[in-house]
Amino acid sequence: MAKRRIGEFELIARYFAPLARGFAGARGLKSDNAFLAADARHDLVVKTDTIVAGVHFLADEKPELVAARALRVCLSDLAAGGATPYAYQLSLSLTLDWTERWVAGFARGLAADQRRFGIALSGGDTTGTPGPTTVTIAAFGRVARGKGLGRDGARAGDELWVTGTIGDAALGLLAARGELKAPALEKRYRLPQPRTAFGPRLVGIASATADISDGLLADAGHIADASRLSVHIERDLVPLSAEARRILAAKPALWSNVLGGGDDYELAIAVPPRKGARLLAASRATGVKVTRIGGFAKGRGVVLTVAGHARRAAQTGYVHF
């Protein structure tokens, strides 16, 4: 029996228009276009990301978490760019058997993150697909004019710092698959915590940044490549959570997951040594821990030092397809 469902206009009015209420330029989602006021002191920073059920999230994941993941992977990139987020566009492709219950949960997830991160829905598109649920977010942030941070810009002699702890998400993925017992890390994998408050403080301090979404070695390598440098990382300086430390003590082979796995959504930051004190001040002001784990030099590639022995590391990270 075919289930009667609400149509596109009702769906938007019921679930998505409330998410745009505080954002005048969205015009209540009754306009096809969104209007974003601009000013001459800022650049608009845009990040687009698509997540597909069964590829980037588990097909039976809670819709609240799907919404949070879709938003947060973009907010993480904006943070790496030094930008403060303020709005986003949503394109939602629903499977043929979509349910209103799923959409309601998805909208609840968006609403919670809008409050948490101070952002609003500005527009988008909803459509049906014979394929899996697919969510594309284009997130908008602001950064002082010309000051946006990117992967290029590191100089030889810059230090490599990271925020938070590394590898929790990769171990959390193993936990989600039932291969490890680590509920706290599993949550870390399922619900990224983008560094939205800390990222904008890096403007004027960092020479280059990347968020750690593909894995520490890969993302540090991306900064090095874009800056035409090499990067070295001392493994024993890499900050670990107590739980990750315990797991690695029992299974040292999992170091490859910690250094090569993705989804941490911490920041990798190139900082000139003379600006280290300002970085630490930003860390204290926001309560975000930062750790120096290596540095940049002339040459190319990623060099990993373990117990005093340096070796060239493969920049294997998450492969998108």
Next chain:
Amino acid sequence: MAKRRIGEFELIARYFAPLARGFAGARGLKSDNAFLAADARHDLVVKTDTIVAGVHFLADEKPELVAARALRVCLSDLAAGGATPYAYQLSLSLTLDWTERWVAGFARGLAADQRRFGIALSGGDTTGTPGPTTVTIAAFGRVARGKGLGRDGARAGDELWVTGTIGDAALGLLAARGELKAPALEKRYRLPQPRTAFGPRLVGIASATADISDGLLADAGHIADASRLSVHIERDLVPLSAEARRILAAKPALWSNVLGGGDDYELAIAVPPRKGARLLAASRATGVKVTRIGGFAKGRGVVLTVAGHARRAAQTGYVHF
């Protein structure tokens, strides 16, 4: 035998980075973020649209035409908003059996339209999907601060005008399905021609606008609904191409396709009578024909007049899912 294909970074470098070459804020697509310079005199206008193979375009459609359609449906909305387009983000979800040949054709289609419309790729995402090829475009335009046009804003007494000719795409769809012989109209269906030069001229003239993507009755109805008015349309004033006129003479039943079918990507425009002369001047300046086909009044709904007999029309348009 598994075919070795290029990876994501190579794909971007080979096919998409060239499309971003003229746009400094794209940083050669090596940055996760795009940086759009803003100024205080303009609003940024954003339109997001997703098209799915087998839903919004034929699965075996030429990739050049898929690219053009994805871009142009967004440019059409920007034109209705009064905005001049200048950049876009692309999210491309490729099927598991994607070929480089397809991507090369898709990129050629984007490049051709970038030249035609004066826009550049500013960033985006590429990913794999077990479902159909899915393309999301977020297109960016500029409009004078606070002057962006939308569906709301029409007043009782405003006239309803349309650009170009109506119904060609709906008849072209029948031709594409082999139900009619009308090659020129089939092309019109496959390759929308957004009114990007004319739309920005409507700022200061139009009180409300919509592009005709869902169908004339539906989109005129959307303006009426958003403006809390009724709209009446005189069928015999609706501008037709010579080919559409010939087809309708033979099969008058196809009037329902002409008035109810979508994909024309013309503009429906509410204009106060005192501004009719300025509208005609804009028409002459751009060579875009405009035709007055009705007007707005108090009340609600869509009234269609045929040979002097008025009747309430159903606002059926394209149903998105």
